Amino acid sequence: MSAPSAAPVIVAEHLSRRFGDLWAVRDVSLTVQRGEIFGVLGPNGAGKSTTIRMLCGILDPTGGKGSVVGFDIARQSEQIKKNIGYMTQRFSLYEDMTVEENMRFYASIYGMSGRARKERIETVLSEIGLIDRRKQIAGTLSGGWKQRVALASSTIHNPPLLFLDEPTAGVDPVSRRHFWDQIHRIADLGTTVLVTTHYMDEAERCHRLAFIFRGTLLATGTPTEVVAARGLRVSELETERTIEAGELLRKAPGVEEVNHFGHIMRVATRSVDDPERLLRGMLDAANIGVHRFQVGRPNVEDAFVSMVREDDAVRAGKQEAA
């Protein structure tokens, strides 16, 4: 809206933030285009929220620079605030006010009034299907509904950019789906969305992703790109003595991860030319029979876990060297 459509909505260059001795975010650079749903992935404490807070202009970066909706994050935070919506992991509606009162309040602090405000509230209420619950106290809504009302409230002023900080933490799967449908609807209307999550299934619903771990950016790209770049291959096996088989395979060179899904064992390998031969060979040597073998598809979670493992190993190596 306020930014020309060709220019990226978010540009971060070498953003860093230190709290005392701890680098919460270190040298993060990323670009988000208009209309994208951009996912930021990482475990708790990885630096996701700190990054968002810097991009919103409420936390000064220790180093680096950035611009959001065309404004500088260090010097023009007031303009940024007017052009963004923001919703945190902790549900931030007023629980002792009704659905409609909450929306009215948020519309007002974004400068809406009179008929425009009223019409907008009506539109949003009907969009999320809450017309008949407008007088309900927000605190009495179920978790999933609360998130949807919060999302509606934080986009009540039609912001060109929306920040969602772990919006679905602790919400049941069905509600999460509804919520993501709502996110896609918002994005289809031209709003750019930056969302943090640690749910991998949600990551696959984003247009592009960034992996953050210990404040550092490990990878960016579309989900397919990120997975492909990691060069993982997944084998799915049904074997005898599954626990023992798992223990054995974890020690094999090139095996990144072994997971059990019921009877099926999922093994991710990296830099292994022929995973089937390697795995079968190891199991045969241990006299463990293989009932079935098939090739699986690596997903975002595999890629993420593999990157975290490598990062851990590198750090451990550095510490030993030191």
Added chain:
Amino acid sequence: MRRLLAIAWKELVQLRRDRMTFGMMVGIPVIQLLVFGYAINTDVRHMPMVVYDQDHSAESRDLVERLVITGFYDVVGYVHNYEDIAREMRAGHTHVAVVIPPRFGEALRAGMSARAQLVVDGSDPQTVASATNTALSLGAAYALEVASERLEKTGRGMTPAALSIEPTTWYNPELKTAIFVVPGLVGVILTMTMLMFTAMAIVRERERGTLEQLIVSPVGRVELVIGKIVPYIIIGYVQMTLILTIGRKVFHVPLQGSLPLLYALASAFIAANLALGLFVSTIAKTQQQAMQMSFFWMLPNILLSGFAFPYEGMPLPAQWISQVLPLTHFLRIVRGITLKGAVFAEVEGEFLRLLLILFVTVVLASVRFRKKLG
């Protein structure tokens, strides 16, 4: 301005839903007013008294009767030795004993000096003061009367004392505690409400995560703070009006001075407490902590401001502390205006000190507040 109003509106909507807080805002002043007004009474009347009459003369009975008539003493029993008096006092049955020695009446009749003893329970100093003062003045009056009687009858004898001091009490001639306490309560209640509720209102937003939501919105810090405290300023004035009205109707507390002046000067006091509330909100992490800190602040205010105990009686260090408390200065202003009809020039000094405190608290609060929200 629109955003400021939106916040004030939101605050009022929440307040209306929060029955508990709303009830406290009206309930606390009314209950405190009735408790302090009715129950706390330093002008002690009807003190239980025992009589140890060793004389059994018409004069000794007359003395006891005169004491009773003052309304300060009720005879609850007669005893026959000092040990009985001590026992009655230890049991809490009596606080005062009058001891009339043998030949009391005889001495009086002979025109000689007669002595009676008043034994007072000193474990409660305020009772002592009331008990002795009344008896002393009664004794003096009685002596005078006896002397003039003798003068009339015989035409000779002691002349009444040439010098006498007649105390005249201004502004609260009947020395009613309620009249002294009620205006002070305005200050105490405002301290409590302004401090506690503003601190809690802000801490609550932080606790529930809504403060972060407001920080990323275009709402400025100043708009946020003012929007949140405006409803409480209104409530403060409502409470003040409530106390003054009930005080007038129930306890006949006079209003000698100008009401608009009082309301105008109260603004500095209210603002100082609001700033303190903001300061507390930057330290407290939970509403519970905010409440505890508020009570921690209330205690010296009630004890050292001159609300409960006279300022003049405090040791010097305590007086210094009390100078820092906004309540100390506001008490002098509110008592001055309501009871003595003080005009602005007469309370200007206290008002300036209040402004100084206000300035310091605002600086403290805004420095802390900026840091915390940043």
